[in-house]
Amino acid sequence: MGEFRMPSLGADMEEGTLVEWAVDVGDQVSKGDIIASVETDKSTIEVEVFESGTVAELLVEPGARVAVGTPMARIGDSSTAGSVGPDSTGRSGESPSETPPVDARPPEAPTAVREEQPAAVVGDGPNRRHASVLRSPLVRQLAERLQVDTSRIRGTGPGGSVTRKDVELASRRTATPATSERSRRVTPRARRRAAEIGVDLSVVVGTGVAGAIREQDVNAAATPRDETRTEAAGGSSADRMRAAIARTMERSNRDIPHYHLSLMVDLEPLDDWLTDRNAGRRPQERALPAAAILRASAMAAASVPELNGEWRDGSAVTSQQVHLGVLVSLRSGGLVAPVLHDAQDRSVDELMAALLDVVERARRGALRSSELAGATITVTNLGDRGVDEVLGVIHPPQLAIVGVGKIASRPMVVDGEVRARKSAVITLGADHRATDGRTGSRFLRRVDALLRDPTLLEPNGR
Amino acid sequence: MTEQPVEVMTDPLPAELDAERAESLFAEMVRIRRFEERCVELYSSADIRGFLHLYIGQEAVATGVMARLTPSDAVVATYRDHGHAIAKGVTMRAAMAEMFGRVEGCSRGRGGSMHLFDAAARVYGGNAIVGGGLPVAGGLALADRLQRRDTVTACFFGEGAVAEGEFHETMNLAALWDLPVLFCCENNQYAMGTALHRSEAATDLAVRAAGYGMAAWAVDGMDVVEVDRAAARAVEMIRGGSGPAFLELHTYRFRAHSMYDPERYRDKEEVELWKHRDPIESFWTRVAAAGLLDDADRVRVEAEVADEVDDAVEFARGGTLEPLEELTRWVYSDGSSALEVDR
């Protein structure tokens, strides 16, 4: 049920008079339709509605003068399914592959990061600074005017002093102004492709019109090192990604004897704890349960290292560091698993920020290939896809995968009473060659203990 | 008489327009359109304040010209600048936060809709003064020329600017000094409520531009393919060192001059006629008929754009309002060099 409110028709408008309705109760309206005319201090203007549906009720009579923002009509859900407005976006938002499985809001990175001008580097290596000799005030002035950082110039004058010519040369090298990543030209297909195969667009050379990066440029820049990456050139990129996933999963199912364990975890304490912590924080600083679950998984993996590592040449090689793979499904289909390195040392807030960051960049196509390699354990969260339990398939050569189902209120027995408690089923899929159910249980119990007492998730909580 | 939208016989799509480029051009126009449609809503709900001039209907112009510019080329626009900023690489987040007057906006929330500046994307702003961007573009191009950069400055302005002295002065100096400026006159027929023929004796603006001694073409500004083609030719010439060029882009704005005007100066029928030439829909019809893109592509593009707009709005809402103590900062120079300005 939507509302039509008195619109603001100018920054100085505080109220307006309804002149007449262009619709009656029961009429169908579509986003963008004229719904009424409104008189302001300046003129009478036809105003549009931003909802689609049936006019359920007109709340204001013609002639009435009301403040901007006052509800004037109620718009009910359309009875006919087909009444989509002319500029309806045609999105199919509910198809399962469109949102990442992790419980991530659209990311809210705090600021649009700007990149600095590339420095004018003359001489030996990328960032070598020189104790530059600036003898002449004229040269200094010139450098200032041309915005040349003289500490990065190796002078060719007497005693290595920087000459006018050096400065001019350096300025010419920076003459092309900063091209931050976002101002690069990238076709949507190239962007999508880069996200799929994890190519950092800032290193891709564009061959398209006006230097635009095209899909083929991204493919050319991809280093097909591991087998989830592209190999064949045939088929659409989605097909190729599907084929890569197929190979990996085939191998997993063929080589890895899985066992699965699951545990229903009471998340009421976590919920309270997060609500407390998030109070007073700005939306982009709030932590979601997904981040706390990542934190708990990382801590549990560190304390049960038998599950953290790789199966290599017939035996398990475990790792001290927890490099947490996080499965992100792409809108165009397929999956990528960016890795949060050294997750055992990252706080809930840090993991939250890292999660938003990688999800956003995975979708935008700005993951670096180094961020896709080296996971020691993976978490797959399908909670927001509405499933209760995820029995994951291990990504070889890793030893285990953690599955997170939806967080919902469920009946649980607490202190001898049945209560509705927020809970989720957390599962572990593990390689039976490396460990037995006993080890796996220890891992899940550890996760459970951490989530039941979330203060343990904080760095000094232990 | 204002110009009527003739049913043009469109040329076949150029051979080099493959599916990827077609999607790129299409998606860019859709990004601008959906961004602005959301702005209308947010203006009505008083989330966006100040003035808001919509580009809806004219998207093919910014999209087609920008497709031929590199990241180091510069752009100067007018108060109707959302499309230019977005097509040149200002992120939707930075643009939307600017609309909301947030510090995270591309102009730190100090410019609002009419003044989207972004040095990194080389967008030198909208400008509230009709014709005010022309000398700025001339200056940028002069700097590029003196420093021997091979960059082009594209300067967008409405046909209303042709009546300004700054237009005359900049056109003359640009031609005299061979400045690398691409003048893009978006002739949408009306300067607020004044039809071109009511204020100008000579209404063929390409011919007038040629009178300054520069190459000039009239272009169908509702057809992104034509704009792209014309921009390619002009940019190539300019980069080659032959001085400025001028495009008169015949186009039409579908909405009011600013957010709301009573639109007494034109008939609804006229607007409807022009909507038949909607740059997005007509391009879509052609590329779909040519089999370059299909419905699945369209659904995907729309979904991605919808996500991008949602994300930008959420980002803007979560942004910071400038603290009161900062209000007078950057109003006057404090004498420090431009390099020290904290960004």
Ligand SMILES: Cc1ncc(C[n+]2csc(CCOP(=O)(O)OP(=O)(O)O)c2C)c(N)n1
């Ligand atoms: C120097 C100056 N004179 C008058 C105005 C008021 N004004 C604002 S927009 C406008 C119309 C300009 O029309 P046009 O250049 O065709 O651009 P459009 O709005 O059609 O994009 C006028 C006269 C102004 N902003 N600046």
